Amino acid sequence: MRSVLLLLLLPSLWSQATERFYLGTGDISGIYYQIGGEFCRLATQANHQNRCAVVPSSGSIENLALLKSGKINIAMVQSDWAYQAFRGSGLYHAHPQPQLRALFATHAEPFALVVRADAKLRQLGDLAGQRLYLGPAGSGTRQTALTLLGLSGLTPKAIQEVKTDDPGEALCRGQIAMFAMVSGHPNRTLVDTAKQCDIRFLPIPPDIITKLLVDAPYYQRSQIPARLYPGNLQPTPTFAVAAILLTTAEAPDAGVYQMVKGMLGEGAHFNQQTFAYANLFRLPRYQTGKVLPITQHPGAQRFFQELKQAGKL
Numbered sequence: 001m002r003s004v005l006l007l008l009l010l011p012s013l014w015s016q017a018t019e020r021f022y023l024g025t026g027d028i029s030g031i032y033y034q035i036g037g038e039f040c041r042l043a044t045q046a047n048h049q050n051r052c053a054v055v056p057s058s059g060s061i062e063n064l065a066l067l068k069s070g071k072i073n074i075a076m077v078q079s080d081w082a083y084q085a086f087r088g089s090g091l092y093h094a095h096p097q098p099q100l101r102a103l104f105a106t107h108a109e110p111f112a113l114v115v116r117a118d119a120k121l122r123q124l125g126d127l128a129g130q131r132l133y134l135g136p137a138g139s140g141t142r143q144t145a146l147t148l149l150g151l152s153g154l155t156p157k158a159i160q161e162v163k164t165d166d167p168g169e170a171l172c173r174g175q176i177a178m179f180a181m182v183s184g185h186p187n188r189t190l191v192d193t194a195k196q197c198d199i200r201f202l203p204i205p206p207d208i209i210t211k212l213l214v215d216a217p218y219y220q221r222s223q224i225p226a227r228l229y230p231g232n233l234q235p236t237p238t239f240a241v242a243a244i245l246l247t248t249a250e251a252p253d254a255g256v257y258q259m260v261k262g263m264l265g266e267g268a269h270f271n272q273q274t275f276a277y278a279n280l281f282r283l284p285r286y287q288t289g290k291v292l293p294i295t296q297h298p299g300a301q302r303f304f305q306e307l308k309q310a311g312k313l
Contacts, residue, residue, distance in 0.1 A: 020051040020052075020053075020073075021040070021043065021050065021051065021052040021053070021073060021074050021259055022052075022053050022055050022071075022072040022073055022074065023036045023039065023040055023052060023053070023054050023055060023072065023074040023075070023076065023245075024036075024055050024057050024062070024063035024066050024067065024072040024074065024075040024076065025037075025054055025055065025056060025057060025063075025076050026056065026057060026058070026059045026076070027056060027057075027058065027059070028056050029188070030059075030188075031107075031183065031184045031187070032059065032076045032243070033054060033056055035076070035106055035107065035184075035243075035280075036054045036076055037054045038270050038271055039052075039106070039245070039263045040052035040053065040054050042262055042263050042268045042270075043259050043262035043263050044262070045262070046261065046262030046263075046265060046267070046268070047258055047261075047262050049258075050258060050259055050262055052259070055072050060075075060076075060077040060078045060081045060082075060140075061081065061091075063075035063076060063077050063246075064077060064081065064082075064085050064097065064100075064246075067097075067100070067246060067247075067248065068097055073247060073248070073251060074103070074245055074246065074247050074259075075245070075246045075247075076106065076243055076244070076245055076246075077243070077244060077246050078109065078140065078182070078241045078242075078243060078244075079105070079218040079241045079242040079243070079244050079291070079292070079293050080140055080144075080216065080218045080219075080241050080293075081140060082100060082102070082218070082244060082246055082293060082294055083217070083218045083293040083294060085097040085100060086098060086100045086293070086294040086295075087294075099248045099249045099250065100246055100247075100248060100249075100294055100295075101246065101247055101248060101249055101251070101294070101295055101296065101297035101300075102244050102245070102246055102292040102293075102294050102295065102296045102297065102300070103244070103245040103246065103247060103256065103259075103260055103296070103297055103300045104244065104245060104260065104264065104281075104287040104288055104292070104300055104304075105242040105243065105244045105281050105286065105287050105288070105291040105292060106242075106243045106244065106245060106280065106281065106287075107184045107242070107243050107279040107280045107281055108184065108220065108222050108240040108241075108242055108243075108279045108281070109182050109183055109184050109240050109241050109242065109243055109279070110182070110183075110184075110185065110222045110223065110224050110238045110239070110240040110279070111141075111144060111145075111148070111180070111181075111182050111204070111222075111238050111239055111240060111241075112180065112181050112182070112183070112190075112201050112224055112236075112238065113145075113178055113179075113180055113201060113202040113204075114167075114171065114178060114179050114180070114181065114190065114193070114199055114200075114201060115171070115177060115178045115199065115200060115201070115202060116171060116172070116174075116177075116197055116198065116199060116200075117197075117198035117199055117200045117231055118198065119177060119178075121177060121178065121202060122202070123202065123203075123205070124148070124149065124152035124154065124202065124204075124205070124208070125152060125153065125154070127149065127154060127159060127177070127178060127202075128154055128158050128159065129158070129159065129160065130159060130160065130176075130177035130178065131160045131162050131175070131176045131177055132159050132160065132161055132162065132176060132177060132178050132179070132180075133161075133162055133163070133164050133167045133170065133176050133178070133179040133180070134146065134161055134179075134180050135180055135181070137163075140182065141180055141181060141182045142180070144180075144182065145180040147212070148204070148208065148212070151208050151211050151212065152205075152208060162175075162176055164176065164179075167179035167181075167189075167193075168189055168190070168192055168193030168196065169193075169196065171193060171197070171199070172193065172196040172197035178202070182240075182241060184243070184278070184279040184280075185224055185225055185228050185278050185279055186228045186229070186278060190229055191229070194229045194230055198230065198231050199229060199231075199232075200231065200232055200236075201224050201232065201236040201238070202236075203236050203237050203238070204237060204238045204239060206237070209221060209237070209238075209239045212239055213239070217290075217293055218241055218242075218293040219239045219240070219241060220239065220240050220241075220242065220290075220291060221237075221239060221240075222238055222239055222240035223235040223236060223237050223238060224236040224238060225278045225279070228278060242281075242291045242292075244291075244292060246294075247297055249297075251297060251299065252299070253297075253298045253299040253302070254299065255299065256297050256298075256299025256300055257299040257300070257302045257303055259299075260299065260300045260303045261303050264284070264287065264303065265303075284304065284307050284312060284313045285313060287304075288300075288304045288313075
């Protein structure tokens with residue numbers, strides 16, 4: 001309720017005399033909310049004229065809607081949704097948002113196919129005929145999973161797609177053979193699942209990843225880091241989207257520059273206890289460039305240009 005009341009009080013954020021940043025994140029128990037809170041803390045700590053508040057939401061899709069309506073002025077969004085909204089493709093073919101501008105990438109969100117450690121599933125083809133949970137209807141996770149399986153020769157008719165409210169529990173009880181997810185790591189759902197049964201991840205073959213990258217520039221080669229979950233001693237090759245911070249072309253250059261500098265500048269250190277810390281982009285070269293699928297805001301460009309001139313990019 002508090003977040004709803006807050007949004008009702010934000011008619012024109014950039015028209016205020018002092019820079020105030022309202023950062024749309026995700027559920028209060030999720031990764032986006034934690035990371036958003038850290039970036040707001042860093043921005044305010046670096047410059048007390050920055051006023052940064054975290055706004056909880058349901059995630060990327062709602063954040064894009066809130067950003068378009070002016071209820072927030074910064075949003076954390078998956079790079080695939082940002083790309084589609086900016087270009088007017090997919091879900092956004094009738095309502096493009098060409099005014100979107102990228103600030104920087106925050107962390108990688110690898111695609112994971114989760115199976116029980118004792119399952120006789122070793123490659124994508126082994127999923128034929130199995131009961132699978134590919135994600136909620138209409139979600140980006142499900143669409144990506146279907147695309148991935150299609151590239152490996154598995155049509156929707158070749159699998160048994162099921163619904164569940166708790167994929168981790170369903171996996172451990174043997175009700176499904178695999179569930180798909182897109183997330184930073186370590187992930188709370190996977191940590192909780194690993195407490196119920198031993199899990200591992202199916203590797204994505206290099207040739208499949210190459211095919212995905214051709215049609216989807218918002219994907220990057222990635223891996224699920226080793227030793228984050230019991231028994232998973234080696235990294236698992238996969239692909240990932242990036243979580244990126246967005247604003248709009250309306251955002252003032254000077255305000256954006258100061259905010260980005262506060263979040264990423266000298267002395268900016270994340271709380272080591274923050275979940276998904278393993279996938280944070282700590283180095284500047286991973287925070288800008290090809291990982292951003294849409295136009296970068298001039299204020300953010302200025303910060304990274306200064307890093308480049310100083311030999312730090």
